[in-house]
Amino acid sequence: MNNQIEQAIKFFKQSKRAVALTGAGISTPSGIPDFRSPSSGLWNKYDPMVVASIDGFKRRPEEFYRWIHPLADLILHAEPNPAHMALTELETHGPLKAIITQNIDLLHHRAGSSNVYEVHGHLRQATCLSCGYVTGAERMLVDFVATAEMPRCELCGDVLKPNVTLYGEVPPLNIFQAAEGWAATCDLMLVAGSSLQVMPVAELPLLARQNGSRLIIVDLLETYLDEMADLVIRGDVAEVLPQLSSSFVPQ
Ligand SMILES: [Zn+2]
Structure with a gap:
C-alpha cells in the first residue's frame, strides 16, 4: 500500500462526517463511458452539448x-464496480455520511448506498414536458433499450423526458441545496472520478x-482544485477506493 493511500486512511479515521462527490469516472469501470469524453464514441455523429x-x-x-x-x-x-462497493462499505463501517453524484446511472443505489444525492437527476422517472405528468421510468428504460422507440406520455401522447439534467437546465433545486448543506458541514470531502468541470456541482468541494x-x-486526470486539496491520488478509483475502505471493514 502506498503512502498516499495510508494518508487517505488516516484522514478518514480522523473524520466524523465524510462526504463523497462522484462523477463519470466512478462508472467507467462498469463500462459506462463518460459521454463528455471524445473517446467515448458518443461524439461520432452528434455533439452532446447540442443533442443533450x-x-x-x-x-x-x-x-x-x-x-x-x-x-x-x-x-x-451495467453492474456496480469495486469503487461503488467501497463507498457502500465506507458508509456502513466508516464515517461516510452521504454521496453526492453527478451520475444518472443508479449504480450507487444498486451497490447498496443509502444516502445518495443525484444532483443531475436519474433514470427512475420521466416527465411529460407538455402536461407535466410524471411517471416511473424503469419499465420505460427496458422498453426503450429493446425497441429504440421514443417513450410517450400515457395521458397526452407527447414525448417523455427522463428526469435527468440536460445542458442548459438547472439541477433539481432541493437535491442541490441538500448537497450544498452536506458540503458546508462535512469535515472530509472525497472527490472520486469527477473531473470537476460541470458547474455548479464542481463548486461543492470548494464550498467544503x-x-x-x-x-x-x-x-486519473487533473482537476482545477488539485492545488487546494489536502491529498491528490492520481489513480483508478476502482483500485484506490477498495484499498481505502478495506481498512474499515471488520475482519
Ligand atoms: Zn403528457
Missing part, C-alpha cells in the same frame, strides 16, 4: 433518443474547503 441540451431535446427529441440509446443500453446492463473540510481527490 434542453433546447435540442425540445427541438428534436428523436435525435436525443437516438444519441442516448447506446448509453441507455450500457446503463441498463472554505468551511474547513479536508479535501481528497482521486482521479
Whole structure:
C-alpha cells in the first residue's frame, strides 16, 4: 500500500462526517463511458452539448433518443464496480455520511448506498414536458433499450423526458441545496472520478474547503482544485477506493 493511500486512511479515521462527490469516472469501470469524453464514441455523429441540451431535446427529441440509446443500453446492463462497493462499505463501517453524484446511472443505489444525492437527476422517472405528468421510468428504460422507440406520455401522447439534467437546465433545486448543506458541514470531502468541470456541482468541494473540510481527490486526470486539496491520488478509483475502505471493514 502506498503512502498516499495510508494518508487517505488516516484522514478518514480522523473524520466524523465524510462526504463523497462522484462523477463519470466512478462508472467507467462498469463500462459506462463518460459521454463528455471524445473517446467515448458518443461524439461520432452528434455533439452532446447540442443533442443533450434542453433546447435540442425540445427541438428534436428523436435525435436525443437516438444519441442516448447506446448509453441507455450500457446503463441498463451495467453492474456496480469495486469503487461503488467501497463507498457502500465506507458508509456502513466508516464515517461516510452521504454521496453526492453527478451520475444518472443508479449504480450507487444498486451497490447498496443509502444516502445518495443525484444532483443531475436519474433514470427512475420521466416527465411529460407538455402536461407535466410524471411517471416511473424503469419499465420505460427496458422498453426503450429493446425497441429504440421514443417513450410517450400515457395521458397526452407527447414525448417523455427522463428526469435527468440536460445542458442548459438547472439541477433539481432541493437535491442541490441538500448537497450544498452536506458540503458546508462535512469535515472530509472525497472527490472520486469527477473531473470537476460541470458547474455548479464542481463548486461543492470548494464550498467544503472554505468551511474547513479536508479535501481528497482521486482521479486519473487533473482537476482545477488539485492545488487546494489536502491529498491528490492520481489513480483508478476502482483500485484506490477498495484499498481505502478495506481498512474499515471488520475482519
Ligand atoms: Zn403528457
